[in-house]
Amino acid sequence: MGQYLNYIVFTLVTFTVSIDLQSQTLRLVVVPDTQSALESCPEIMEKQFYWMGDNTSDIDFILHVGDVTQSNTPAEWALAWKYFEPVRGKVPYAISLGNHDFGSGRDKYADNRDSRLANKYFPLEKLKDHTPVRGAFEEGKIDNIYHTVEKEGVSWLVLALEFGPRDAVISWANEVVADHPEHKVILLTHAYMYVGDKRMDRGADWNPHNYGIGKLSGEEATNDGEEIWEKLVNVHDNFFMVFSGHVLHEGVGRLISETKQGNKVYQFLANYQRGVKGYGEGCNGYLRLVDVDLAREKISIKTYSPWLEEYLDDPNNQFEIKINKQQ
DSSP states (O other): OGGGGGGOOOOOOOOOOOOOOTEEEEEEEEEEHHHHHHHHHHHHHHHHHHHHHGGGGGGSSSEESSOOOOSSSHHHHHHHHHHHHGGGGOOOOOEEEOGEEEEEEETTTTSSSSOHHHHSSSSHHHHHSSOEEESSSSSTTTEEEEEEEEEETEEEEEEEOOOSHHHHHHHHHHHHHTTTTEEEEEESSSSSSTTTTTTTTSSSTTTTGGSGGGGOOOGGGOOOOOHHHHGGGGGGEEEEEEEEOOOHHHHHHHEEEEEESSSSEEEEEESTTSSSTOTTTTOOOOOEEEEEEETTTTTEEEEETTTTTEESSTTTSEEEEEETTTT
16 A cells, blocks of 8 residues: 555454345435534534434435535534434444534634544544444544445445545555555545536636645645646546535536546535525535435436425436446
8 A cells, every 4th residue: 555554443343234135226315415404504414413313324425525514623523423323333434524623723714724623523443333443544543444245245435525625535545446446436525516517616606726725835735636636536446436516506417427547436516505597595404315226227216305304306406317337
């Protein structure tokens, strides 16, 4: 694993996922940015996780795209830890830290990479008790970690990377993916896709390069969505899906890209927080339900709010994508 070997933390904790032997479907629940709800209507975030807790037998993995908190305060992180309780130990989950989840102080979003509060309230050692963490970039930190899970004889690797991951993190992630050639890889990172069905590049609003971390250089240099694609995803033949949030405007986007290795990668943006067009103060509780059916060669996506008890049925929020199960 090269020069990053010393950073990797392995755990002997095993995690058993409940599997319906008649099902060919991997079900993921993607949790878009919860920052607005946690700040203004926390009962809605609580409802999301109680609903997931009541339906854990139907869920294989929960993916939080980041911006768990609005202001990166102890009170918010304590509430977030509490709200995860209904799923803890019942279904595995991964979190990508967003720009609102680290920084030098309250409301100082990603001016540096201080993630002490996230790691205090979601400590890696406790996380290992609840979800199949297999390694970490930095010892004892959740900022960049990976998980593995099996479903119907298919091995999946969930790679959760920080907002604007550093060059050193990208190098580590390349080694992790290369060491798991038989796994289908799901990338979870806060800022990757943009509206207009394209990846985030230097011309996009809210680009990680426009925050304080964007001034760093060398191995600490920041990467946006297009750079993550070129330096990481495009290099391998086993990336399968990418999930991200962060972006306002319409808050949705999707893109199918073929890597230079020849595999197709399915990339998705979903965000329903305050500031996204049509979603007011963000007190709605929408979740993305993603069903990957390799046998029937399709990905089915629905968007549901346990709080409102309703689905979004427009083409941006309910759709199917044809896939190649052989890739």
